[in-house]
Amino acid sequence: MKALHIITGLGVGGAEQQLRLLLRHLPVDCDVVTLTNPGTVAEGLTADGVRVMHIGMDGNRDLSALPRLARVIRAGRYDLVHTHLYRACVYGRPAARLAGVRAVVATEHSLGDSQMEGRRLTPGVRALYLASERLGSSTVAVSATVADRLKRWGVPAPRIEVVPNGIDVDRFRFDPERRERTRRRLGLPEGAYVIGGVGRLTRGKRFDVLVHALTRLPDDHWLLLVGGGPDEPILRRTAHEAGVAHRVLFTGERPYVPDGSPGPDLPSLTSAMDLLASPSMEESFGLAAVEALASGLPVLYASCPAIEDLPPSAAADARRVRGGSEAYARAIAEVRAAGPRPRTAPEVTHHYSITRSAARLMDVYAAALSSSSSSLSPLGASPS
Template sequence: MKALHVITGLGVGGAEQQLRLLLRHLPFDCDVVTLTNPGAVADGLVDDGVRVTHLGMAGNRDLAALPRLARLIRTGGYDLVHTHLYRACIYGRLAARIAGVRAIVATEHSLGDSQMEGRRLTAGVRGLYLASERLGRATVAVSPTVAARLKHWGVPAPRIEVVPNGIDLDRFRFDPAQRLRTRRRLGLPETAYVIGAIGRLTAGKQFAVLIRALTQLPDDHWLLLVGGGPEESVLRRTAHEAGVADRVLFTGERPYVPDGSPGPDLPSLTAAMDLLASPSPEEAFGLAVVEGLAAGLPVLYASCPAIEDLPAHTASAARRVRGGPEEFARAIAEARAQGPRPRTTPDAAHHYSITRSAARLMDVYAAAVAAPSVSPSPQGVSSS
């Protein structure tokens, strides 16, 4: 099988890093096209031996990108096209059909109740999404919660497959020596109790909740924010105005898998934490929470379908927190009062092993390639 993955961008983000990890576990070679922003994950993919093409798309309405993408798909002779993220799903599915590829799979990484990848879910966004969805053979939801949202939108249930995000359990397994090295590298006091948070620094993640919670906790509590994004300057200002700037560390974007960049990678940073907190009220999966569990951390979260879709006993170290800074401060204090616990990996994290997710995706691919050509064609394009 020869497959092409089409993604909107390749900066450091959850969907982008998930694609890189996935390609390491698929049993055949794949190429990647990024419509925009060939960032750090693109460099990592190239280091992994993946051919990455930057389409140079100028914006959402750059219609000239469509024939360029269709031509690339046609000349590549691909058996299957897999699209990721909203813009890539719209353009990628249509380009694949124009190029004559019928085995089209899309993964819905970021569909919330009210937003998708930070964009408001208007009637126009939904209509365009559903029109392009009909051109594919399957839409992959990263959680049963996302599958339910897709059904509510109008995607037929038989076209939806649940394949959760996966994590590399070996990479996140706790290493006490790594913990000491990373904390020294970050300049953390030996007695610091480190609250970690992972994700794009955007308004929707609500990391300011944790900064304000820090003001209600003793001075030996520190906040480690792992990620980059447009809200970094706002969060730095919030920490300064709250008087806790000296206890908030910003690491910038950190890779999920080693890419040779300076600074600790994400698993090293989770090893340095004592607790992981995720105040985002609307998640499609909650990858950061699962990564925290894989590192053996207690976790506090506002929304995490990955955990909520499993029996409670599989993630006994995970606790849902409803509310703002006061509630998170109280939950953090209670977690610390319970004392340190063994840094073991719970069943919930094992449920999301990347090898398991890759095997389930291979089943989706096989069904898409084997299916007869009965799905509707774009206007003017033959389905023969």
């Protein structure tokens, strides 16, 4: 089987890094097309031996990208096209059908209740998404919560498949030597209690809540923010104005998988933490929380479908927190007062292993490829 993955961009982000990790475990010959921004993850994919092509799309309304994309698909003679993220889905599905591809699968990574990838869910956004969705074989939701949102949007339930995001469980396993090495590298004082926050530094992630929570906690509490984004200057200013800038560390973007870049990778940074806090109110999965659990960390979260979709006892070290900085400060203090716990991963993290997710996706591919030729005929062609 030969497959083409189409994604909106390849800068460091959850969906982008999830794609790279997935391609390491899919038993399929895969190429990747990025519509825009062939960034750090593109470099990592290339290092992995994956062919990456850049369409050079100029904005959301660059309709010339559609025939360019169709030509790439036609030239590659792909059996299946798999699209990721809103713009790639809207352009990739019709381009695949124009090229006469056999099967089209799309993964919905980031559909929230009020936004998708930072864009408001207007009637126009929904209409365009649903129009392109009908051109595909199936839509993959990364959680049952996202599947329910898709159904409410109008995507027929039989066309929705749930394939959770996956993690490399072994790479996140706690290593005390890695913890000490990473903490020294970060310049953390001995005995510091480190609260971690992982994700894009954007307003929706609400990391300012953790900065303000730090002001209500003893001086040996530190905040480690892992990620990059447009709100980094704002968060730095917030920490300075709150008088806690000396206890807030920014690592910048960190890879989920090794890529040879300087600085510790994400598993090393989770080893250095004592707790992970995720105050984001609207998540489609909650990958950082699952990775933290795999590292044996207690987790405080505002929204995490990956945990909420499981039985209550499945992730005993995860706790939902409602409220702002005061609520998070109180919850952090309670976790610390309970004392240190063994840094072992709960069994539930294996439910989200990348090998399991890849195997489930292969089932989706097989079903798409076995669909009738009439349902997958190119646009404008008569059913055979």
